[in-house]
Amino acid sequence: MPDQFPAQEDTIRRFTVGHDDDGARLDRWFKRHMPQIGFNTISRWARTGQIRVDGKRAKPEDRIVAGQEIRVPPGGESLSKGPQRQRIQLTDEELAEADAMVLHRDRAAIVLNKPPGLATQGGTGTKHHVDRLLEAFVPEEDSKVPRPRLVHRLDKDTSGVLLTAATPGSAAFFSKRFSGRSAKKIYWALVTGVPDISAGTIDLALAKQPGTGGEKMMPDPEGQPARTKYRVVDRAGNRAAWVELEPLTGRTHQLRVHLAAIGHPIVGDGKYGGQAAFLTGSISRKMHLHARRLIIDHPDGTPLDVTAPLPDHFAASMQQLGFDENASDALPEEGPPPPSREDRKIAARRHAKDLRKERRGERRERTTGSPKPGKPTTKRSAAAAPFEKGGVKRSGVKKGKGSPQPAAKSSGKPAGRPPGKVAGKPASRKPSPRKPGSR
Template identity: 45%
Template sequence: MSVVTLTVSDDEADIRLDRWFRRHYPHLTQGALQKLCRTGQIRVDGGRVSTSTRLAPGQAVRVPPIPQASRPPPVTHRALDERQVREIRRMVIYSDDQVIVLNKPAGIAVQGGPGITHHIDGLLDGLKDQPDDPRPRLVHRIDRDTSGLLLLARTPGVAAKLAASFRSRDVRKVYWAVTVGRPTPASGVIDQPLTRLGAGAGAIMVVAGRRDKDAVHALSEYEVLDAAGRKLSWLALSPLTGRTHQLRVHCEALGTPILGDPKYGDDRAHVEGFPDQLHLHARMLDLPHPAGGRLVVSADLPAHMKDTFRQLGFAAPAAPAPQRT
């Protein structure tokens, strides 16, 4: 074993050093990587770096001798059958050589977990155009019960660029929701910090006191687009921060929980005569395209929300075609 120098490829732009190593040396632990950085054995363009350093194309990464003996078996994904390939491809509403956008149905999880065997992450091989193509990567998450837009990157480098856009809040997200009750005033900003109660599958997010040391800042914009008296309302929601269940907790904090929410809102969220499913839909994404310009994509409502809109007389326009500018 000897020292080698590897060059960062164009596709690896803006990727973190630890993720770059995970891609090239998947058996190297985070602790071992941190030690190699701390002792200066790993360098980029001759300089010391940390595991969080972001890389640029053309940079030279000095890699010291790394033992191979503890390399775990590579991660494998079960081959998909034709039905599963059709399932994931039906969700695609935009695709180019860098990004894919899905309209995820309500009820399917984005990733696996205890008791979850059917999820988007497990279907991503069905989006590869060629068997040797990189596996598309999830860029962000939405709740299992939430429908709508889910952004994927075709390569790790594109995923890093898109993740940076989310971190810098250069991505605008709009959700549509039906809430029980009508917020007052009809538009505004919800500025309520959140904290987690409990652990595991039973954990919930709640509004926290501003001096709570475990509280995280959470900010959401809302606007009432239509209402059926004061019984039910159609809201446009834009999360300005990305906290778990943020919109669901913020709507509850307004006193207007989201219709059909199984986790928040108690009995108020369940209204006789309407589908007992979460009425929250990721409607629109406006983001910088990795190749330049911006991409705006919208997704049509799921069937249960269309039924509710028809009952209430809400006139939701069809999703416009994706726009790349």
């Protein structure tokens, strides 16, 4: 937050970006600290160069860094903070519920263990959700402390690790890690039956389609690409299996649809597995999908690694099926993350730039008349280029006995087949001697 708010409105105002705003957009900074200045005014000031960040012109969408100085011109709306954000009044039970979910808390992040049945965000008819409970982490005595923000979501019936950002700057930081696929997420699930292949990758595009009981995500060749790594950790005969999942993409209901598509729906997932998703006996009918572990870069430069304990119904089912939680440490497989869409765009632009440079170099060589060694610049040299020094053809075929040679400069003979070669027969230098009496 800014160090101070000047009282006069007819002078140039200067503010220092605080740590809580590190990485935030400039227009978001205005919305938070000067909410009565409209976006149109901010855009006009930026367009005319009246807003400066460290003395340089800035755009509303530019990211700011802690310690930078923001110059705000006189005028606009009043600098008074105006009406404060309406605080959500939580009950004592809600405050205790929020506190019980905390797995890890520091200056940049609050990591929760979301219980099954609790929605991440509100919606029509949903009044009780994680986003509401985040109000518990804003102290009443200090209204300047920013409210934590969600940076990813879990389905209502999925339990486990849920990361929230403590500041706007850390929210931007973590969001980039999730969108760039550098965050590692490991899920545990119980499925009906046992997959034939004990480990592999499910590569099945998904799209939203109308279905029984509302819209569902369904396999669709024209849908969005979706990939999931899986590994069978243990099995209970042919009745059920404990699988470890690592989503390589982040489609809605991806893990649930992928497992149902290979014939082994998650236990308790009636939406995608129907009646086949429920086990007989005393196994709970709740969803058995748990975000077990999250590994993500932290703004302080160290990895944030958090593991969430299983909810009661999941732990009880594991015990009844004879599974030992210690059989897996929920470690993601080593290897670089798949390139994000932005990474692919950068690689494509780099390739196009290199190609243009190469073509300019070829044109330059043709005009100067001083070809580089080993690079053809004329039609004749290009024709001879496949056979270079060392006898290696560019297609990978070596010159050997009987291989064609470049034509001499002036042989005095008409072009045609090489002497001593006949189509369909091996070349010979001398005619074979006739046997006596033969014709």
